[in-house]
Amino acid sequence: MAERSFAKEVESLKLGDGETFHGEGILAVTKALLQSGVAYVGGYQGAPVSHLLDVLVDAEDMMAELGVHLETCTNEASAAAMLGASIGYPLRGAVTWKSVVGTNVAADALSNLASPGVMGGAMIIIGEDYGEGASIIQERSYAFAMKSSIWLLDPRPDLPTIVRMVEKGFELSEGSHAPVMLELRIRACHVTGTFTAKNNRVSAQSGLTPADKPARFDYAKLSHPPSTFLHERLKVDERLPAAQAFAREHKLNEVFDGDLSDIGIIVLGGLYNTVSRALARLGLADNFGNARVPIYCLNLAYPLIPDEVKAFCLGKNHVLIVEEGSPDFIEQAINTELRRADIQTRIHGKGALPKAGEYTGEVMLRGIANFVRDARPAGLDAAAIVAKADALLGHKPAATAAVGDIPPRPPNFCTGCPERPVFAALKLTQRELGPTHISTDIGCHSFATFAPFSMGNSILGYGMSLAAAAAVTPNVKSRPVSVMGDGGFWHNGLITGVASNLFNKNDGVLIVMQNGYTSATGQQYMPSSLASRQGAAPGMSIESALRSFGVKWLRTVRTYSVAKMAATLKEAMRTAEKGLKVIIADGECQLARQRRVRAEDAAKLKAGERVVRTKFGVDDEICTGDHSCIRLSGCPSLTVKPSPDPLRTDPVASVIESCVGCGLCGEVAHAAVLCPSFYRAEVIQNPSAWDRLMHRIRRGVISFLSPREVAV
Numbered sequence: 001m002a003e004r005s006f007a008k009e010v011e012s013l014k015l016g017d018g019e020t021f022h023g024e025g026i027l028a029v030t031k032a033l034l035q036s037g038v039a040y041v042g043g044y045q046g047a048p049v050s051h052l053l054d055v056l057v058d059a060e061d062m063m064a065e066l067g068v069h070l071e072t073c074t075n076e077a078s079a080a081a082m083l084g085a086s087i088g089y090p091l092r093g094a095v096t097w098k099s100v101v102g103t104n105v106a107a108d109a110l111s112n113l114a115s116p117g118v119m120g121g122a123m124i125i126i127g128e129d130y131g132e133g134a135s136i137i138q139e140r141s142y143a144f145a146m147k148s149s150i151w152l153l154d155p156r157p158d159l160p161t162i163v164r165m166v167e168k169g170f171e172l173s174e175g176s177h178a179p180v181m182l183e184l185r186i187r188a189c190h191v192t193g194t195f196t197a198k199n200n201r202v203s204a205q206s207g208l209t210p211a212d213k214p215a216r217f218d219y220a221k222l223s224h225p226p227s228t229f230l231h232e233r234l235k236v237d238e239r240l241p242a243a244q245a246f247a248r249e250h251k252l253n254e255v256f257d258g259d260l261s262d263i264g265i266i267v268l269g270g271l272y273n274t275v276s277r278a279l280a281r282l283g284l285a286d287n288f289g290n291a292r293v294p295i296y297c298l299n300l301a302y303p304l305i306p307d308e309v310k311a312f313c314l315g316k317n318h319v320l321i322v323e324e325g326s327p328d329f330i331e332q333a334i335n336t337e338l339r340r341a342d343i344q345t346r347i348h349g350k351g352a353l354p355k356a357g358e359y360t361g362e363v364m365l366r367g368i369a370n371f372v373r374d375a376r377p378a379g380l381d382a383a384a385i386v387a388k389a390d391a392l393l394g395h396k397p398a399a400t401a402a403v404g405d406i407p408p409r410p411p412n413f414c415t416g417c418p419e420r421p422v423f424a425a426l427k428l429t430q431r432e433l434g435p436t437h438i439s440t441d442i443g444c445h446s447f448a449t450f451a452p453f454s455m456g457n458s459i460l461g462y463g464m465s466l467a468a469a470a471a472v473t474p475n476v477k478s479r480p481v482s483v484m485g486d487g488g489f490w491h492n493g494l495i496t497g498v499a500s501n502l503f504n505k506n507d508g509v510l511i512v513m514q515n516g517y518t519s520a521t522g523q524q525y526m527p528s529s530l531a532s533r534q535g536a537a538p539g540m541s542i543e544s545a546l547r548s549f550g551v552k553w554l555r556t557v558r559t560y561s562v563a564k565m566a567a568t569l570k571e572a573m574r575t576a577e578k579g580l581k582v583i584i585a586d587g588e589c590q591l592a593r594q595r596r597v598r599a600e601d602a603a604k605l606k607a608g609e610r611v612v613r614t615k616f617g618v619d620d621e622i623c624t625g626d627h628s629c630i631r632l633s634g635c636p637s638l639t640v641k642p643s644p645d646p647l648r649t650d651p652v653a654s655v656i657e658s659c660v661g662c663g664l665c666g667e668v669a670h671a672a673v674l675c676p677s678f679y680r681a682e683v684i685q686n687p688s689a690w691d692r693l694m695h696r697i698r699r700g701v702i703s704f705l706s707p708r709e710v711a712v
């Protein structure tokens, strides 16, 4: 089960020599892995590389034919540790996750992998979730690469380049005995294009042809002192020069010439397309990327190749470094290299471009215009370029003024989400018991930090909510409530939070949202799902895990039962019983459920079978228009409309067509003792004879009881 099926696209992974591959960047990466002869792949889902893992799962049968082992890991640390197979065996392997958060989780394994180095190529495909569409803290993975001596590829978003960097990345890893990261920003993941395919390769050692013996014992390959002292020297004295020599020889970085030879731009590969587009809009390039400004494109972001940098800058008066975020690692490194070589090219970077934030098309346009204004290259009217940027960007303030204030549109739970009722219950509980500290976590439930719930005092990472409440509990009178998803629970919450809480005999309340999937990343399966990629349920239960750890106070409550959930919460908050109190809030992810149910209903309708859909509605004549229901729900299907009663000016509540009939409206109205204006209706398709008979009887009764017009 995943948000998107790649079953059709997987066919393109079978293409052979000379055939043309069409598709998305993320699929091209998978094909490149197979062309590189990987023996194992794994990872943990997260934007923007969730689909890479989904593709791998959908391609599992095909990979099995090639002897490729697939592991859907329970977190990024377990994925990183998989690469240990490449330390002592000539096995190529690749793992994937969302960075920088996933890289944080994997940090220990990465350090201990990079220290001894690798024999078989080891590649980490990181989805760099940086910029305006990001869902995480804004940091870059560059620092990780630098500190651990892991080489960082940042390919230009162009399919042949991405595929080449995957293939060359394995050679680079093996040639320099270091792991390699391949960074993909969201646009690189979803860029579409073509490349000429090659045959898939079978690894010499794989599941099809396992080695007769394990690798021989070699203490030097353990990240243990004194080996680690040797490793540190190897990283600097051997692996780094080997990587730089490989990159030079295989031309991993690209130089694009231009006639404005006294200036230049050095850009990280992932940002190349934005630079190219900005140059085109300023009249400094055509729409095919042929630019007047020479460009040095760093498909290998780390390490830099000093000779190439110096050769590019020599003879240029001004060079712009395009590197998002802070610190300006590349700008500093290039300044140092040039000053050491006594090359007096003036380096521009932060200043022309902002110190923080994504370099969007708009930012890049202004940044390049600023650079041209300051550099004043020979043969170019710099003032005209600045005027062009002003004209291109000038319409925005006028458009903003014309449109007026646009209300913010924060993300929200899906219609009918099983997690929304839990926060409605928590809101009702707080009305009675007063406010409490709420320790939130990563996952869909973090939507409760937005209106109408606006709940949450901290988010410290995936599966960290209970641990984040440890020092709050003794310092605040009311019991903190920690909220964790089932994804976060298995990712590390069971150990980081539950085990630590029990070990320290702490107090506290934990709500585990059991929706059955890692929903926020696209409904992938996890240990407590009711099915797995192999079909059968994995057979691990949250309840059993908690009991086996020693949790005594444990309740499982259906999420939509708002009154029961509120009563259970109150009990957990008030009980004199010390220790951890866990409420498993049970309700299947509605998005996943709807995907399943819609397909089932469509099949039933086709077969002429009876299908019943539940809908909720509001009786206009009863609704008082106080909107308590909306304040306690926030469901996108619950909105307002003008009152049909001319004597009442307040709009009434209204349930629109998208309602999935989850029942929360009725539950909230009941639990909060709201007006009785909600009604539940059943929409029956392909009605049975009994349905038709009942319908006729009901219509008859209603018609009999309805007031009749009296002739005067």
Ligand code: SF4
Binding pocket: 412, 413, 414, 416, 417, 418, 419, 444, 515, 519, 520, 589, 590, 591, 592
């Ligand atoms: S994906 Fe599922 S769990 Fe997440 S908000 Fe939507 S319905 Fe809720």
Ligand code: SF4
Binding pocket: 415, 416, 615, 616, 633, 635, 636, 637, 638, 655, 656, 658, 659, 660, 661, 662, 663, 664, 665, 666
């Ligand atoms: S029943 Fe209410 S809360 Fe549930 S989907 Fe319909 S409008 Fe939304």
